[in-house]
Amino acid sequence: MITVRPTDRLFFAVRPDAETVEAICSARRKLCEKVSLSGAEVPPEQLHVTLWSVGDYVVPPTSEDIGAILRQAGTVEMPPFQISFRCAKSVSRGALVLCGGRGSAEFERLSARLCDTLTPPGAERRRAFLPHMTLMRSETILPERRIRAIGWTVREIVLVHSLLGKATHRPVGRLPLRARQLSLPGFDF
Numbered sequence: 001m002i003t004v005r006p007t008d009r010l011f012f013a014v015r016p017d018a019e020t021v022e023a024i025c026s027a028r029r030k031l032c033e034k035v036s037l038s039g040a041e042v043p044p045e046q047l048h049v050t051l052w053s054v055g056d057y058v059v060p061p062t063s064e065d066i067g068a069i070l071r072q073a074g075t076v077e078m079p080p081f082q083i084s085f086r087c088a089k090s091v092s093r094g095a096l097v098l099c100g101g102r103g104s105a106e107f108e109r110l111s112a113r114l115c116d117t118l119t120p121p122g123a124e125r126r127r128a129f130l131p132h133m134t135l136m137r138s139e140t141i142l143p144e145r146r147i148r149a150i151g152w153t154v155r156e157i158v159l160v161h162s163l164l165g166k167a168t169h170r171p172v173g174r175l176p177l178r179a180r181q182l183s184l185p186g187f188d189f
Contacts, residue, residue, distance in 0.1 A: 007164055008059070008060050008164065009164055010161055011052065017152050048158070049107070051111045078178070081177075082102055082106075085100060086100045086101040086146060086147060094137045098135060103151070156174050156176045
């Protein structure tokens with residue numbers, strides 16, 4: 001029997017703005033110097049916090065697949081919110097991550113709304129996770145360490161197409177966060 005392995009993945013993420021990316025890269029540099037860390041760094045353009053994994057594919061997803069996912073996810077209502085990270089630590093497989101801080105509840109709420117919207121009826125819902133941002137992979141294990149808070153306002157979510165095992169991430173869609181529009185009978189806003 002031939003086992004066919006997935007080659008592609010789609011996931012929703014939030015990405016920091018350019019100024020925050022600079023702050024993250026600077027903090028990573030300082031941390032590496034201070035505790036003698038080395039390893040494969042996540043490129044600045046790939047820094048993200050995963051919100052929801054849509055799924056893995058054995059063939060690349062089509063533009064129709066991507067369009068349908070974006071239309072469905074576009075129904076999720078959530079106002080922009082602040083997120084920040086106050087700690088760095090090593091987790092599984094040598095990943096050095098940013099974690100802990102402000103905005104976790106909003107982040108988890110947004111992730112749950114995507115889950116509810118994108119999970120087919122009757123399908124098993126995946127468990128929630130704690131928000132984190134992978135900075136690098138290192139063989140050196142770093143216990144949790146407080147850092148100067150790094151944060152930004154999350155204004156959009158990004159659908160990312162990842163080529164598994166190739167460290168390639170390509171944004172294929174963006175959806176702005178928005179609050180539900182209120183309408184009152186007899187009033188036109």
